[in-house]
Each structure stands twice: as C-alpha cells, then as structure tokens.
Amino acid sequence: MQLRNTAKSALRIQGIPIKHLVALFLALLVILAAALWPGTDTNNAITERQTLVVSPIQDTPITPQIRYRTTTPAESTNANNTRNSTITTADSVELTRSEPQMLLESEEPQRLTDTIQPDTTATTEQQAVTEPTELEVKIAIDQGDTLSTIFDQVEIGQTTMYQILSADEQLLALDILRPGNILTFRKHPETLELDEMELYIHPGNQIIYRRVDADNFEYEEVINQGIWEQEIVAGEIYGSFYVSAIRAGLSKAEIHEINKLLGEQIDFNRQIQAGDRFQIVRNSQYVDDEFTGQTSIEGIRLQQRRNSYTAFLFEDGNYYDSNGESLTRAFRRNPHNQNFRVSSNFNPRRLHPVTGRVSPHNGTDFAMPTGTPIVSIGDGVVTRVENHPFAGRYVEIQHGSTYKTRYLHMHRIDVNRGDSIQRGQRIGLSGSTGRVTGPHLHYELHINGRPVNPMTANLPMATSVPQEQLADFNKRVDELVAIMEVAHEEQFAMRRDESQPGT
Known part of the structure; x- marks a missing residue:
C-alpha cells in the first residue's frame, strides 16, 4: 500500500496527469509523421489539377494572349532579341505573343478581350512628342463647304480668316468655292501662324494670299494662259x-x-x-x-x-x-441714271494706304447717297448675290461669255441669282454696306475674266460691224x-x- 502511495506521490510531484502525458505523446507522433511524410502525392495532386486546366494544349493550340504597349525605337530593337515574336505597327504598338503559362486551380483563365488594354494615355503622350505639327495642309473643296468651316477644320482662327477676306475684297475669289478647288495652308515653322494660303481654281489660275504683317495679307494672282x-x-x-x-x-x-x-x-x-x-x-x-x-x-x-x-x-x-x-444688244456706260462724281478711279497699281504695297482698285467708285437706283449696263444673267464682310451686299451679272459686271456696297438688292436681266433694269439701291468711309457705289467691269476700266473699255455700242x-x-x-x-x-x-x- 505504501509503495502505491509513494508512486502516486511521485507522479503528482511532476504535476502532470497521466492522461495528459498520453495525449502529448500522441501529438508528437503525429507531428513527426507529418514532417517525415513524402510530398509525392501532394505534388501529383497539384499536377493533376494543373493538367485539367491546360490539357487542351495536346489537341488545339492555346490562343496567344495579345497586349498593347508603346515602345521607343530602342525598345523595338531589343524586343527582336527576346523569345517573344513581335509585330510592330505604324503606331509603334506591338502585338506580342506570350509563352503559355501554367494556371493554378484558384486562377481563372483570362479572356482574349480582357487582355487588350491599350494604354491610351501613354499613346497620346507619345504622339504629342513624336508627331510634328503639319506645316502644310491641303483641303479639296467639297459640295457645301464654306470658308469658315474649312478654317475651323485646319485650326486657324477667324481673325486670320477675316484678314484674308480683307485682302480678297478686290477679287472676291473666296466668295464662291466650287468642288474641285483646292485650298493649301502653309504655316510658319516656329510661330505656327498662317504664312500664306493658296486657292487653286484650275491649272491656269491660282491665287496666293501672303502675310505682310501681324494684321494684313496681300494677294498674288497667278495666271497661266497655257x-x-x-x-x-x-x-x-x-x-x-x-x-x-x-x-x-x-x-x-x-x-x-x-x-x-x-x-x-x-x-x-x-x-x-x-x-x-x-x-x-x-x-x-x-x-x-x-x-x-x-x-x-x-x-x-x-x-x-x-x-x-x-x-x-x-x-x-x-x-x-x-x-x-x-x-x-448695246451696253450703256454708267450703272445709274444721273450724273454722279467719280470719287475713286480704276487703278491696278494703287498702293495700299497701310502696307504701302500694290493693292489694285479694280473698279470705279461713284459718290452717291444711299438709296440711289442702280441699273444693269446690259442684258445678262445674275450669277451672284452675296453679302461680303468688306464688299458689303453686291450683285454680279454675266453678260454673255465675254462681259461681267459687279455692283458693290449696295443698301438693297432687288434681284436673285439666276434672274435674266435687261439693259437698264433696276437691280437695287446704292448704300454703304461693308467696309466703307461713306455711301457710294463700287462698279466693276470684267472682259474675258480680267478687270478693266469701265469708263474707257471698248463696249458694244454699235448695232453692226463697222x-x-x-x-x-x-x-x-x-x-x-x-x-x-x-x-x-x-x-x-x-x-x-x-x-x-x-x-
């Protein structure tokens, strides 16, 4: 009895009950077995799971992933030395075929559309750096085009457009843009301001508008008779x-x-x-x-x-x-029925009061009060009825294939485009529209497409050949x-x- 009591006392001295010692011993055995257990089965299980994902590689090829990235020329050169086969487009965007990658069970295969994510910000920045500003732009005139919309298209301000219209006041070539005409804009390489604009009418006629200073343009008409x-x-x-x-x-x-x-x-x-x-x-x-x-x-x-x-x-x-x-039928000399003073004569060599350069005055100005009746000098057809910012309201009449007349700065116009006009018929009232210093009529006569002095030109006055x-x-x-x-x-x-x- 004492021996049993002594043994029990010894175990109790340790302070650990027997059932706890047994549990601890079993836990150590489990840990030791787990540490020493071979990993072949685990790896095989993972491999089996991977094989389930990529097994189609044995039957059909994996669709290559495609990704976009912008590159510099140096990067494109280095890319040719890598394992990926790369096709470089004109926009320096690479289509890269990536090597097939093994996917874990927890990963979902990415769709092809999910992988195409171009870096638009980088592309825009790259283009801003690498693409130079176009210094010459050509616009072919199409039906319905206007000068204002074309200037917006080439990103040139309306102020510049009005400066060119001011230079075009004597020609009025820009008022009617026809399909087949071509406008060419040339900018300064440093300031990027418009230096000159060329209007191509046909192979025998071009007009060039050149900048004189910050506020003015002048024109040159290039005629090739061919x-x-x-x-x-x-x-x-x-x-x-x-x-x-x-x-x-x-x-x-x-x-x-x-x-x-x-x-x-x-x-x-x-x-x-x-x-x-x-x-x-x-x-x-x-x-x-x-x-x-x-x-x-x-x-x-x-x-x-x-x-x-x-x-x-x-x-x-x-x-x-x-x-x-x-x-x-015979023409009349003056486009009015009274005797008005000529305030400015026809002068193809007139100097511009601001620039000092040659700025032709292609007509004759009659000083007359607003509301004076204006008449056509001969039979014809109205080809233009326009409102120009500098020429004002004006009428153009074609008299056969040889003669053409224009009447500028009118207060009111009484005819429409396409109307047949008789000699002496009233076409409107004089005024002061456009850029003028006072009321007057600017009258032009063109023979075979060229402006002439309407006061001295040889007009058909006779009824038969002399x-x-x-x-x-x-x-x-x-x-x-x-x-x-x-x-x-x-x-x-x-x-x-x-x-x-x-x-």
Whole structure:
C-alpha cells in the first residue's frame, strides 16, 4: 500500500496527469509523421489539377494572349532579341505573343478581350512628342463647304480668316468655292501662324494670299494662259436641243450662251425639230495637257431644212450673224441714271494706304447717297448675290461669255441669282454696306475674266460691224464656216453608214 502511495506521490510531484502525458505523446507522433511524410502525392495532386486546366494544349493550340504597349525605337530593337515574336505597327504598338503559362486551380483563365488594354494615355503622350505639327495642309473643296468651316477644320482662327477676306475684297475669289478647288495652308515653322494660303481654281489660275504683317495679307494672282485649242462640236437634234447638245459634249453654260445668242431668231422650245443639225466651233484651254474647264465659243450654226442661224465672235468681243448684224444688244456706260462724281478711279497699281504695297482698285467708285437706283449696263444673267464682310451686299451679272459686271456696297438688292436681266433694269439701291468711309457705289467691269476700266473699255455700242472692219469680219466668217462644213459632211457620212444593213 505504501509503495502505491509513494508512486502516486511521485507522479503528482511532476504535476502532470497521466492522461495528459498520453495525449502529448500522441501529438508528437503525429507531428513527426507529418514532417517525415513524402510530398509525392501532394505534388501529383497539384499536377493533376494543373493538367485539367491546360490539357487542351495536346489537341488545339492555346490562343496567344495579345497586349498593347508603346515602345521607343530602342525598345523595338531589343524586343527582336527576346523569345517573344513581335509585330510592330505604324503606331509603334506591338502585338506580342506570350509563352503559355501554367494556371493554378484558384486562377481563372483570362479572356482574349480582357487582355487588350491599350494604354491610351501613354499613346497620346507619345504622339504629342513624336508627331510634328503639319506645316502644310491641303483641303479639296467639297459640295457645301464654306470658308469658315474649312478654317475651323485646319485650326486657324477667324481673325486670320477675316484678314484674308480683307485682302480678297478686290477679287472676291473666296466668295464662291466650287468642288474641285483646292485650298493649301502653309504655316510658319516656329510661330505656327498662317504664312500664306493658296486657292487653286484650275491649272491656269491660282491665287496666293501672303502675310505682310501681324494684321494684313496681300494677294498674288497667278495666271497661266497655257494653250487654247480649237475644237468642233457637232450634233443632230433628237428630242430637245438641250439633251442633244449635252450628248454632243457641250456644257450647260455653253448651251445657255447659244440660247441667248440665237434666242431672238429662233424659239428653241417650239421651232426646233428632229433632224436639225448644229455645229459649234470653240476654243478650250489646256495647261500642261490638262483641261482647265475654260472655253470660248467662236462660231455657232444651227441648220434646219429651210433656214440657217449663225453667230460669230469678232475681235471686238461681240457676236454678229453672217451678215455682220450685232447679236449683242448695246451696253450703256454708267450703272445709274444721273450724273454722279467719280470719287475713286480704276487703278491696278494703287498702293495700299497701310502696307504701302500694290493693292489694285479694280473698279470705279461713284459718290452717291444711299438709296440711289442702280441699273444693269446690259442684258445678262445674275450669277451672284452675296453679302461680303468688306464688299458689303453686291450683285454680279454675266453678260454673255465675254462681259461681267459687279455692283458693290449696295443698301438693297432687288434681284436673285439666276434672274435674266435687261439693259437698264433696276437691280437695287446704292448704300454703304461693308467696309466703307461713306455711301457710294463700287462698279466693276470684267472682259474675258480680267478687270478693266469701265469708263474707257471698248463696249458694244454699235448695232453692226463697222464698215472699215467688214472685210476682216467676212474673212473670219469664211474660216469658221469652212470648219463647220467639214463637220457637216461627217454628219452626213455617219447617217449614210447607219442606214446601211449590218451597221
């Protein structure tokens, strides 16, 4: 009994119950077994899980991941030496094929679209550094374009636009921009301000507006006469004259001119018949073998069974029939019915009061009070009704193919574009619109596209060719008729061929 009591006392001296010692011993065995247990099974389990994710690599190739990044030239060179195959685009954006990577079970495969995340901020900054500002920009005029929208497109301020419009006041070339015209803007390489602007009208006519100082531009008109080639246009009328003329190769403007010249002799709506023939001799302008679109009608002949109607252009710029009788009604010298003082004469060499450079005055100014009636100097068609910031309200009238008049700074305009105008007809009232120092009329006369002095120009005042020039006129008519006869014989030959079987 004492021995049992003594042993029990010894264990109690340790202070640890037996059942606790047993539990501690078992825990040590478990820890030791875990530490010494081989890891082959665990690795195999992980490998098995990985194989479940990437197993398609045995059957179908993994779609390569694509990522964008901007690079410098040096980085692109180094990239060629890496394991990745890289395709560099023009924007220095690389499409990189990454090596397949093993994915853990906890990771989800990324979709292709999720990996395309271009760094737009870096790209924009890179472009701002590497792309130089364009110093020359060309804009081809399209239908509906205006000068204001074009200046906004090339990021040039409206102040500069008005400076150019001020220089263009004497030409008014920028008021009507047509499809096919080209505007070229050239900027200073340091200040990036507009140095000059070029208007390309056609190969024979360009206008350059150059900066003089911070506030002013001047213009230079570049004229290239090129070569004028004589052509014959012939046709036979089936249906209307208009459709037949278009089919033969005449333009709408040329058809309008023919109607006007022969309109007092024949009614094109009622008297034209199927089988009537026409021959037109015209000059066409070419510059470096390129057609400019500019033509001039030299002779017209419309042949019916019993009658023949003709018009021939003489050296004085007027049209006459084969007998020398004028087809152009006489012009008047002044565009008003009273005697007004000329306040500023036509002067192609006038110096600009600010810049001191040549700034032509292409018309004659009449000092007259606002509200004075303005009349057309001859028959014609209204081609422009505009409101210019410097020329003010103005009207342009085309008198045949040779003459054109302009009336500027008007207070009111009584006609519309496309209206037919008679000599002496009122077209509006004078005023002081635009940039003026007082009320007046600025009146211009253009002959064959060039401004001339309207007070001294040779205008058609007579009703027939002067007697002393009649011989020269008849010689000119014989030359044009000979050309028309060649075309006339070819028309008959074509008709005979078409009537033969099998043709």
